[in-house]
Amino acid sequence: METNFPRMSGWKNGYDPMQVDSFFKRARESFEREHPQPGDLDARAVRTVGFDLVRKGYHVGVVDAALDRLEDAFAKRSRDRLVEKSGQDSWVQELTRAAASLRGRLTRPAGERFKHPEKGVVGYDVIEVDELCDRINGYFTQGQAMSVDEVRRVLFRVRKGERAYDEDQVDAFIDRVVEVMASVD
Numbered sequence: 452m453e454t455n456f457p458r459m460s461g462w463k464n465g466y467d468p469m470q471v472d473s474f475f476k477r478a479r480e481s482f483e484r485e486h487p488q489p490g491d492l493d494a495r496a497v498r499t500v501g502f503d504l505v506r507k508g509y510h511v512g513v514v515d516a517a518l519d520r521l522e523d524a525f526a527k528r529s530r531d532r533l534v535e536k537s538g539q540d541s542w543v544q545e546l547t548r549a550a551a552s553l554r555g556r557l558t559r560p561a562g563e564r565f566k567h568p569e570k571g572v573v574g575y576d577v578i579e580v581d582e583l584c585d586r587i588n589g590y591f592t593q594g595q596a597m598s599v600d601e602v603r604r605v606l607f608r609v610r611k612g613e614r615a616y617d618e619d620q621v622d623a624f625i626d627r628v629v630e631v632m633a634s635v636d
Contacts, residue, residue, distance in 0.1 A: 457509070457513055459507055459511075462506065464506055465505065465511055465514075466504065467504070471502055471508075471509050474500055481493075493525050493529065494630065494634075497518055497521050498522050498629060526630070526633035546631065546634060549627070549631045552627065553627060557591070561585075562577055565620040567612065567616065568616075570612070572611070573615060573618075574611070574617050574618050575607035575609065575610070575618055576608040576615065577610065577614055580607060602632060
């Protein structure tokens with residue numbers, strides 16, 4: 452199955468076309484299957500996939516946008532299956548549980564929401580991460596406008612020591628926020 456993503460030109464690197472085509476083929480098979488099977492892809496697999504960069508590969512921005520749409524489709528399908536199987540209340544309970552798991556971090560004081568990296572290791576800028584957390588908290592508690600793509604595409608400056616948060620913890624938290632937000636839209 453050949454996808455129709457544009458390729459990078461000149462000396463610019465893009466995503467490895469064979470890896471991208473293979474992933475999208477597998478995603479289509481997983482998505483179109485009426486009953487999920489072990490090993491099928493889901494929204495989390497789409498969100499966390501990575502591809503090698505190669506010369507004249509697929510355009511990164513175009514593939515990333517397609518992955519965002521695919522992730523949203525998987526999240527919606529998962530929600531619809533849960534509602535069909537167990538009812539709307541079950542989906543609301545699951546969503547409430549997932550959102551509650553985020554609340555613990557969101558309500559911590561600024562500068563204390565995540566652990567700091569080990570000495571000499573870089574991490575994400577504490578102030579920028581805390582600002583994003585405040586916005587996410589406003590989204591969940593006060594209905595403030597925010598799109599899932601704003602969270603997906605966030606970039607933080609790097610820092611060290613007490614001015615940084617551990618990248619892995621922040622990334623895992625952001626993945627969970629995206630998961631919850633994508634299942635709502």
